Amino acid sequence: MDTKTEGLFHYRTLSDKERKNLAILELIRKKSPLSRTEISRLTDINIVSISNYIKDYIDKNIVLETGCDVSSGGRRPELVELNTKGVFVIGLDIGPSKIIAILADLTINILAKTESPAPTGAEEPITNKVIGLIQELIKKLNVDVSKIKAIGIGSSGTPIRLMDTRSAVQKNFGVNTFIGSDAACAAFGEKKLNPQADVEDLLYMYSDVGCGIIVRGDIYFGAGGNAGETKISREHVSKEEEVVLFKGTQYLRPWGEDLGITQMAKREIEKGVGTKIVTCAKGNTKNITTDVVVEAAIQDDDVAVDIIRNAGMNLGIRIAYLVNLFNPEVVVIGGGVEKAREIILDPIRKTVKKLAFSEQANIVKIIPGAMGENSVSLGAASLAIREVFLKA
Structure with missing residues (x-):
């Protein structure tokens, strides 16, 4: 059942294109650089379709060509990898006592991090603090906001309580912003980044x-x-x-x-x-x-x-x-x-x-x-990357 609540990380039935986007781009994230032939073999998607998808990703600046592989005869196959210097996401952990914010590339590598004690009481001070931390990250790396493609927020308590914060962040930066529970974000981050947790069924x-x-x-x-x-x-x-x-x-x-x-x-x-x-x-x-x-x-x-x-x-x-x-x-x-x-x-x-x-x-x-205090922020960034991949 799909929820209609805008901005929540939530399950939805994926289209054929979204499933293929996720399969191809996740494979490149894990194993790049790869040739189109390798991607076709490992995803079981025909080479013509793979070539079309890769061309589209290159046009959108999500994927880059990065030289050629060793040839076994004939033309050397071109390798591709994610654009780690031109596309970024932000992950936030809004906890009961502390807010952690990270800026990461598409391989979920932390490029900058900042944190602050969490304001207590009303939502507005939390919103202002979050916006300030994001601005601090952008200033640290001198990143053009147009290169930030998604922002993910992991929230203690019910995510609904911070929906106004999510909306304010999205409006302030003009970047698609999503929110989910801290435990759900952390689970997703562990699956993506902890080899021992890369299983089908996990708590x-x-x-x-x-x-x-x-x-x-x-x-x-x-x-x-x-x-x-x-x-x-x-x-x-x-x-x-x-x-x-x-x-x-x-x-x-x-x-x-x-x-x-x-x-x-x-x-x-x-x-x-x-x-x-x-x-x-x-x-x-x-x-x-x-x-x-x-x-x-x-x-x-x-x-x-x-x-x-x-x-x-x-x-x-x-x-x-x-x-x-x-x-x-x-x-x-x-x-x-x-x-x-x-x-x-x-x-x-x-x-x-x-x-x-x-x-x-x-x-x-x-x-x-395995993620320590960064588990929620990394998970929120990972889910933000998932949204970027789905819409590629």
């Missing part, structure tokens, strides 16, 4: 923020672009109803962006428990973050290790349900908690092994994300 767990879903090689957004919420909402639940509705369903309750790690650490310290977390926080509990607890855990602090493992077990329960439901090949752990590596991955894997059905559990691999 990306963005800590407790949400889940990005790849089905049959393509991102799944849902009817309204909000697919992937892994917890139940308390938005319309009274305190009296909580007692009844949430009893026995604690594995579905929201834990927060860091799986409750920060709060658990502060509670332990308030009890007077000795822990390296205090030292890593430089003696001030206000400095305690997920990274601080992870740092203490890596130093073999028992309290920090227990907190991380408990968070991993809780996340593993959620993942086990999703593994049963989607039967993915890979689950990627991201959102920052993956920095704890085996301290959190081990309890996640053990919990999934115990609670998922054997057939699904024996297939799935659970791995840490």
Whole structure:
């Protein structure tokens, strides 16, 4: 079902031309330089059609000819590659505490990056900050705005809440601008850039923020672009109803962006428990973050290790349900908690092994994300490139 909401990254039925555009240009992105003959062989599209498509891409400045391949007899075949110096995209991660903006070429290579604390409250300050960061990127590389062909935004919370920001960015720069959930963007970025995640069916767990879903090689957004919420909402639940509705369903309750790690650490310290977390926080509990607890855990602090493992077990329960439901090949752990590596991955894997059905559990691999803090912005840029390729 196609959504009619303009500007949302969303699933739609592709035309024959769009499917071929995506197949050809993605192949060139991954394996260039390539000859037209190689492209024809690898895509199973006849050479005449390939030649016509490539000519069109060259005319639109998306693809460049880059010399000749070694000949096996006769005329040497000309090689083509993406135009990495004449076509660009921008990817943004609008998170709850920070905004990251990157400018990338068509191979998803970051050419410039900037970031800023995220304004709180109303949408207008966020819009102004985003526009300012984009202007900063353009100034850094002295890029002509006409060479920026798409802008992608990954949003924490529901993308709908920042639709005015998307519209303002598109109007300000005259560039097609799209928005989607942070988890969906991160999932797509991992698939495109992490060789271990380049599979047909994948889940990306963005800590407790949400889940990005790849089905049959393509991102799944849902009817309204909000697919992937892994917890139940308390938005319309009274305190009296909580007692009844949430009893026995604690594995579905929201834990927060860091799986409750920060709060658990502060509670332990308030009890007077000795822990390296205090030292890593430089003696001030206000400095305690997920990274601080992870740092203490890596130093073999028992309290920090227990907190991380408990968070991993809780996340593993959620993942086990999703593994049963989607039967993915890979689950990627991201959102920052993956920095704890085996301290959190081990309890996640053990919990999934115990609670998922054997057939699904024996297939799935659970791995840490490879993109770090750039996962959402790179994913948003990757989805922007997809839009450029589809319309080529």
